[in-house]
Amino acid sequence: MKVEAKAVLTGTHFLDGDQACCEGALAAGANFAAGYPITPSTEIVERFASRIPTVGGLFLQMEDELASSIAILGAAWAGAKAFTVTSGPGFSLMMEHIGYAAMTETPCVFVDVQRGGPSTGLPTLPGQGDMMQARWGSHGDYEIIALCPNSPQECFDLMIDAFNLSEQYRTPVMFMMDECVGHMTEKVVIPAADDIKIFPRRYTSLPPGEYQPFRPGPDAIPEMVKAGEGYRIHVTGLTHDEQGYPAMDWRSQGKLVKRLVEKLRRNAGNIVRYEERNAEDAEVIVVAYGITSRVALRALQMAREEGIKAGLHRPIVVWPFPEQRIRELAERVKAFVVVEMNYGQMVYEVERCAAERARALLVPHGGGTVHEPEEILEAIREAAR
């Protein structure tokens, strides 16, 4: 590969999702990545390792995913924009540090290129079985943001959004690709650097002495500093007060955890994002995300040809889940058809929001390949009856 010294490769390219994800990170200003090789995500860090020395930054291949997932947090506290990349087994190993990042409000991005699981599963083939793990995988109580691209173009675009959201809300952001999207090659248009909006880190303007590292601003989010600037901060994964000091009592726990949850719940309306097709008149709404949403489009076309009014709802931001929109749709559709490459994960969210006002039919798949459009069509037919 020819090594380009620019962070933003403005122009039209033919890239796979993994490569586009890397370019999105670079365009977002990422200058630090740590990772451990794992199929099917490795191409992202291979490209980053090749690109970053001329752009300015560094890649570290760590000894395991435990190390990768906390090296990025150390780097973030030294001022870097940092991310790590993995797939199922590695994602499982990273869970503790997703919680640590949430607790310490460290901006960072975790990329999971999903493959068939559980365990070693299908290393080279797709799955969508990590969706609930992305939401609930670390112990304790927290909210999370997760994005789910369905094309190489979105791998680029949404990676920038992932970094921006992590900075804006000071939270780890999950980037939930799948093997198909990661290895699918398509046109990717990279805009001019000036046209890319970057949310800057929320550095404080207060001097040491007045600054408290975990005192929330009006939007419940605290300002940040880097190590080495004289603020003498303390950062801990223990329950802590606004000064960052451990506070081992139920009141401090309630105050902190409530804020960590509220800062995202209160802003869910601003974070949620979805795409809909033919939803206006739809009696049946297919809910699908990632590669599955593209297979679903074919089934929707077939359904329309049969005269069934079917539409698509595709969560782009999967966490927070588009609760409000699913509630609205549930008021007027006959049923939802939830298509996912697992045996039922996001379908629980659809059922919860539909609250029995509309049925939710699951079209499951164990992974390893994508659904057949006919399987989805069959469910659409049943939903329309």
Add this chain to the structure above:
Amino acid sequence: MSEAAAAKQPINPVEPFLRADRMPHIWCPGCGIGTTVNCFARALVESKLPLDKVVVVSGIGCTGRVAGYMRLDSFHTTHGRAIPFATGLKLADPNLTVVVYSGDGDLIAIGGNHFIHAARRNVDLKVICVNNFIYGMTGGQVGPTTPVGALATTSPYGCFERPFNLPYLAESSGAVYVARWTAFHVRHVARSMVEVFNKKGFCFIEIIAPCPTLYQRRNRLGDGLDTMRYYKQKSVIKNGASTKDLELSLQGEIIVGKFVDVERPTLKQTMDLQLQQALGSRYAGWGGR
């Protein structure tokens, strides 16, 4: 009062280095960790390091709480992962002096993989390991440093596993500075700390320290004072000794000293060199070279 002025006060010269608003600390009477912190603060005074650039990173456990008591930028991370956190921190800002301060269980059991790899790569970290032979925070369980025959809650009939010889592990993994002292050797500990503050590369200081509550008491070895007597009587200073010969046994001889002090390029230096050779002027570098 400036730190330098405060440091000259005869009453408590280390106070400016402590978060006094966090006292009292959690450590038991007779525990050796506080002694090492005192040495650390004295070494900071003596080394004249710019304190705003000194960062302490700890894992989990009794020694893991050191970070929280130092009036420095300090990170209390997850169990076993202080070293990879510190690696990210140091490489992202090479101007920081990064000290990893943690216990034997944290650094060598759950964190053992990171320990050997950071030493192999010669990450510029100062690793201070307080070795009390036991898991203190969780109530006195056996660990990879517990001497054969010693009682612990999870080795109620005596430990039957061979423990790590930490200086040997550190040297063979690639550490450029390796020393071992006990909590009795306060001046030596402070001197070693000053030396590593002024040295580049993966530096390792093992400090053998009492856990009177859980290790000494269960093994009927007396209190903290008795342990100091043991350290005084049974430790032998052998600077430059082969690290192969430093195995410890229950109440046996403790060989202490500075065993390794060599020069080797750090990870940052080898990285910069390789990338400069490969990319020439196109290498953008990072964080100063």
